[in-house]
Amino acid sequence: MKKYLFLLLLTACSLTAQSKQSSKSLDALQQLMQGHYSSEAQSKADSANYYNISLRMTPIWKDRGHYLYVEQAIASKLDKPYRVRIYRLVEKDGKFISEVYTLKNEKDWIGKWTTPEAFDAMPVADIELKQGCEVVLTKTGKDTYSGSTGKGTCPSELRGASYATSVVTITPGKIVSWDQGFDKEGKQVWGAEKGGYMFLKL
Template sequence: MNLKIISLFFLFILFGCKSTQEKKATDLEYLVAIMQGTYSSEKQSIEDKAYFNISLRMTPIWKSKGHYLYVEQAMFEKQDSPYRVRIYKVSQRNDAFISEIYTLKNEKEWIGKWKTPEVFDNLAESDIELKPGCEVILKKQADGTFIGQTGEKTCPSELRGASYASSKVTVTPTQILSWDQGFDKDGKQVWGAVKGGYIFDKIK
């Protein structure tokens, strides 16, 4: 009888651990799945003239290497000239989801390649560069959304006289809310939205 109880106990531990691991993997895959797509802040720009109409595209690449997204962000009327070209690597550490940010050394060569993501198989890892301290750490909420931000003063920036940048992000199945701001060494904001983040609605 005792042996039977012990066996059942170990089976519970084994399958219980497996279920937890599967849940974590599912959460990561779900996050990456809802992040990818084409987004627009057009609705917000119409309702509030303080915001621009911005296009955001997030396309999965390098599927055999992990969870990577090629990202372009541009003014709607200048989508051929994005002002931000990045690669995000999304991973999981315990209960947190980490979105690491990479720049491309020859980014102009890759603009518009989201249309044919398979060409990124020709992009070497040596051709991208990590932005240390700029990763966004997300946590899954009870309602299934993911909310997170960069570390405090960890992401260096020299844009428009800034000393550091910060990003606050919320990811849902239909929207990405992103508030990027730059601050000088005295903590004064020098770029980015002032009233709140941009609301990007998924359009496909």
């Protein structure tokens, strides 16, 4: 009996240590991702292929886990973002997963990155997981992560698309994100063609 209790205690301590380590790793990734980013430099260097895009990622719900409120907009239309999402970061089997959620009544939340505590009033039922659109990241170096969505797993109906893909690289001060939409024949119908958008942290 004593041996059983000792093993039970040892297992509990091991799980607690693993949980703390996972939380610490997610803290580091969230810290790396959060902030205000811009693709202005890239758009100036290649205006034919890239727009000046603003990307904001703000931590919310600190007591619920690792969540980021995300707004992405043309720099000249910051009040009308074309992408409003919530990302949830989790760790599983040595991989980091960025789950993607849509918001009900998303227009009500535009600009709330200035007051992230406002999200405390949002019920969990007001967000919906975009199944198959999660980005699975691998840590490839110190403060460096890269990964993508699964091929064909993220449904999209934008501009005649059947599915969308995202390829992401995260490094200190920069995020490279390549989002593309493809029709059912695999032909690209939207998104950058030459490579990902380079977002520099401001």
